[in-house]
Amino acid sequence: MAPYETDDGTDTTEVDDLGARRRKAARYVVPVTVLGVAAATIGLVPALAASGDPDLPKISAQQLIEKIAKSDVQQLSGTVRISTDLGLPNLGGLENSLMSGATKRGDGSSADPTAKLTELASGSHTLRVAADGPDRQKVSLLESAAEYSLIHNGKDVWGYDSRSNEVYHSTAAEGSGSTGRRDDVPATPKDLTNEALKAVDATTSVTVDGTEQVAGRDAYKLLIKPRQSGTTVGAISVAVDARTGLPLKFTLTPASGGAAVVDAGFTRISFARPAASTFDFTTPKGAKVTEGDHAAKVPDSANAPSKAPAPSKGSKGDLGKGPDGLKVLGKGWNSVAVLDTGGQGIPSGASSGGGDLGGFLGSLGDQVKGKFGSGTVFSTRLVNALVTDDGTVYVGAVNKSALVKAADAAK
Incomplete structure (x- = not known):
C-alpha cells in the first residue's frame, strides 16, 4: 500500500487499496476509458479544501473519495451537457459516414444502444437522465429535430431512435441495476468519475481543490493529476455534491493545454422521485422493432450505491496483463496496451x-x-x-x- 503524504512530504498513515476490475480491451477506443489501464496501489495526497464560494467544511481527498463511494442516490432527474474534443483530423465528412455505419452494426438497428451511445465520443450533446432505483433508468440523447432514448423498466430495456422510427428491445434481470451487456459507455459525471478513479495509484496526486457550485448545488472539487511525464492527461477535476457525494461535473484537460478533452456536467438536477410514467414505453405506430439477446447498460447515474473503484494490482514485470488477457506495458498513466x-x-x-x-x-x-x-x-x-x-x-x-x-x- 502506498503511504499518505503531508504537504511537507512526510509519510503518515496508510490507506487501503481500492479494488475493481478494468474495462474490456476494446474499450480503449473510447477516449475516457483509457484511464482504466493503470494498475498499482493507491497513493493519495491529502489536502484540505481551500476557502472559496461556497464556504464548506474542510475535507481531505481520502474523505471525499469515501464520500463518493458511500453515495447512495436512488432517485434523480436532470439534464447533462457533455462535450468531447479529441482534436481528430477533418476527414471531409467521412467520420460522420463511419459513425452512421457503426449504428448499423450488431443487430442492424439504428436504435441499438451499443453503437448509439458511442456518438458521445465526439462533439457536444445534451442528455436528459432519470433514475428510480436499480430497475428504472432512462437516458435520452437530444439531437437536432430528433431524440434517442434508452429506457430500463423492470425486465424490459428499450432503445428508440425517433429519426429512423426504429426500436430495439431486450430484457434484463430485475434488481440487477444493469441491463446485461458489458460493453457500456460512460455517459454521466458519475460514470466518468468511476473510470478516472480506476487510474488512481502511486503515480497520481489527488487533492481537494476548493469548492464550486454546479447546477445550483454546493460541491467540493476533487483534483486528480498524474505525477508521470509522457502522459497526455493533464488533470481531471470532479465536482462532488457536498450533501450526497454524487459527482456533478467531470472535466479532463490534456497535458498539451487548451480546451477540455471531456467536459460533462449537470446543468439541472433534482433528487425528487421521477414520475412512474417517465419509464413507460409504447412502441410507436409503424416502428421497426429489433429483438436483441442482450441490451446495452443504461449509464448508472444514480441507480445504485457506488464503490470507490481502483485497478487490480499490476504485474511484477514491465509486461502485465490487462482486461481479458490484454498485454499492458509500463505502469500508471504511462501504461500502453498491446494488441496483435x-x-x-x-x-x-x-x-x-x-x-x-x-x-x-x-x-x-x-x-x-x-x-x-x-x-x-x-x-x-x-x-x-x-x-x-x-x-x-x-x-x-x-x-x-x-x-x-x-x-x-x-x-
Whole structure:
C-alpha cells in the first residue's frame, strides 16, 4: 500500500487499496476509458479544501473519495451537457459516414444502444437522465429535430431512435441495476468519475481543490493529476455534491493545454422521485422493432450505491496483463496496451495517391522508426496509437515518444 503524504512530504498513515476490475480491451477506443489501464496501489495526497464560494467544511481527498463511494442516490432527474474534443483530423465528412455505419452494426438497428451511445465520443450533446432505483433508468440523447432514448423498466430495456422510427428491445434481470451487456459507455459525471478513479495509484496526486457550485448545488472539487511525464492527461477535476457525494461535473484537460478533452456536467438536477410514467414505453405506430439477446447498460447515474473503484494490482514485470488477457506495458498513466492484429499493419512506404487506402490512412499519421521497426502514429489530444508495419498496435494515453519507447522496450 502506498503511504499518505503531508504537504511537507512526510509519510503518515496508510490507506487501503481500492479494488475493481478494468474495462474490456476494446474499450480503449473510447477516449475516457483509457484511464482504466493503470494498475498499482493507491497513493493519495491529502489536502484540505481551500476557502472559496461556497464556504464548506474542510475535507481531505481520502474523505471525499469515501464520500463518493458511500453515495447512495436512488432517485434523480436532470439534464447533462457533455462535450468531447479529441482534436481528430477533418476527414471531409467521412467520420460522420463511419459513425452512421457503426449504428448499423450488431443487430442492424439504428436504435441499438451499443453503437448509439458511442456518438458521445465526439462533439457536444445534451442528455436528459432519470433514475428510480436499480430497475428504472432512462437516458435520452437530444439531437437536432430528433431524440434517442434508452429506457430500463423492470425486465424490459428499450432503445428508440425517433429519426429512423426504429426500436430495439431486450430484457434484463430485475434488481440487477444493469441491463446485461458489458460493453457500456460512460455517459454521466458519475460514470466518468468511476473510470478516472480506476487510474488512481502511486503515480497520481489527488487533492481537494476548493469548492464550486454546479447546477445550483454546493460541491467540493476533487483534483486528480498524474505525477508521470509522457502522459497526455493533464488533470481531471470532479465536482462532488457536498450533501450526497454524487459527482456533478467531470472535466479532463490534456497535458498539451487548451480546451477540455471531456467536459460533462449537470446543468439541472433534482433528487425528487421521477414520475412512474417517465419509464413507460409504447412502441410507436409503424416502428421497426429489433429483438436483441442482450441490451446495452443504461449509464448508472444514480441507480445504485457506488464503490470507490481502483485497478487490480499490476504485474511484477514491465509486461502485465490487462482486461481479458490484454498485454499492458509500463505502469500508471504511462501504461500502453498491446494488441496483435495478425499482421494487418499499414506499410509506412505506401503511396498516398492512386486511391491507395493504406497510403491515405498513413497520411493521417506520423511515420516513426525504432528498434521495433517502422510504423505510423495516429494522434488525438488524449488517446494515441502506434500501428507497426507488422500489425502490432500500441495504444494509450501517452505521447508519441512514449509509444515508440514502449514499442522498443517490447522487442
